[in-house]
Amino acid sequence: MSELTHFNDRGQAHMVDVGEKDQTHRVAVCEGLISMKAETLDKILQGDHKKGDVLGIARIAGIMAAKKTSDLIPLCHPLALTHIDIDFTPNSENNSIYCTCRVETRGQTGVEMEALTAIQVALLTIYDMCKAIDRGMVMTNIRLIEKKGGKSGHWLQNAENK
Helix, strand or coil: CCCCCCECCCCCECCCCCCCCCCEEEEEEEEEEEECCHHHHHHHHHCCCCCCCHHHHHHHHHHHHHHCHHHHCCCCCCCCEEEEEEEEEEECCCCEEEEEEEEEEEECCCCHHHHHHHHHHHHHHHHHHHCCCCCCCEEEEEEEEEEECCCCCCEECCHHHC
16 A cells, blocks of 8 residues: 655655646546435426525536635645536436536646545535425535546546445
8 A cells, every 4th residue: 555645754744745746637537426305306406496506506616616625625736727527417216416527637736636525515515505405415425436647547436446
């Protein structure tokens, strides 16, 4: 197993020095799920929620969160993100919304934290907008499913990684 990179040789937390790393095209794809009551999902899909377009607002919140990740996670590098895409897939059979996020940059460090932050804030926004009618919503399966770029190359979630 690799060493934890956010600790120096004295065991103190530090920001990893990426100054000597090559700039490459970096991509991270994450996923997550929010489950809810059927009535809650119907209200979201009908677009008649009194707070507005739930999924549209959640998408913007996720994009904003990805851009602010280094302000939230203490040892993350601030990155110039080149692309953020957040997609929602409602599922009426299990009363849930599946969310994916793809974040890209050209830089010296990866964008996994930005994609994970975007997913979580997007799902939290759905929760926030709908909590008055459904406090029992559950967010699950938030995880990295793919990363590309950098020295470690391409990584893809598979059965061995679950």
